[in-house]
Amino acid sequence: MTDATPPVEHTHAEILRTNLRALSEKIEAGLGAAFLSAKLAFDELSVTVDSAKWIESLTYLRDNGFVSFIDLTAVDFPAREKRFDVVVHLLDPAANLRIRVKTAADDINPLPSAVNVWPAANWYEREAYDMYGVLFADHPDLRRMLTDYGFDGHPLRKDFPLTGYVEVRYDDESKRVVYEPVKLNQEFRSFDFLSPWESATHTLPGDEKATKS
Template sequence: MPVAYTRERYGAELVLHVTRDALLPLMALLRDAPSLDFAQLMDVCGVDWPDRPERFEVVYNLLSLTRNERLRVVTTTDAEQPVPSIASIWPTATWFERETWDMYGVVFAGLADLRRLLTDYGFEGHPLRKDFPLTGFVEMRYDAEAGRVVQEPVKLVQDFRSFDFMSPWEAMTTLPGDEKVHLNRIARPEDEKGDKA
């Protein structure tokens, strides 16, 4: 089966852009072909482009130790279309795919263990999405009365404050300690030698 991809080069690193349906055959080829031998999966991460129809890029970073080369494989998806899991090719992908799902919400088809890694189990949303609110949805704090950690909706409480944006140092003509500074310069021996020369 022919694999559909496009390639480009960033510096010394080759980048392959592949469709979701061609991802698994390409990854198997990259790992198993003796002339390629990309035996190590170094990382799987995500990139969010909210203005694109398929807003997420899933980026796979591969390493060939025998050829001393790195390769980046990129595929795109949206929030609904799953990306095939490559855990059957590289078992270490399970951790990286869980992390990508937790941070971006990218669903991986065939991933047996889809639990949160970096956020709490009750966490709502995916923090690395560009449209995720900066303050989040809930906050956690220790409640002494309940004797446990509780989650509450975020409350941004700030009392009324009056800012004049004027530095207190601008209004002062003399600073504390100025009375100790001698205005007359004290002559040093090395200055006298320079005057004679």
């Protein structure tokens, strides 16, 4: 009588990584030339696709399980020619898998809107436009949504001043909202982020005990 080899038990993390690697290979084969790269880190799969085939790539993913649109945002890299990464997070509820899809964009050439793929992308694209200045072609209503209509600039760009360009107040004399250049009564302060104990330079009673061996 021989001892049976005990079955190998895989952890949830190992199973997830295996599934994501298989998913990455499937997406690469399905997207073809639109697929640029994939990275698996921290048990999350990030796929980068060609911006010229942005909608084709998203449509393929939607038609292959990723029917749930979670989020769309942007990341700013001012030194790059295409300074933005437009990032979409998707969920395949049947397989319980999530992916991150990225493509490069600039602030001049519009990226095709994903509203016809997922209607929920509408507000998220408006937010990316408002905060970063990313343009989306064929968007049904690309207006600002978080800043005022007369706002100058895009707040989350790394080249946008913390103070902004103008400030808004209600003028009692003209009975309307007016825009004026920013006037700071107090400049930004510099903090050392040290606790009172770390920044103290004087000796307190009992400190000599801490130096004894």
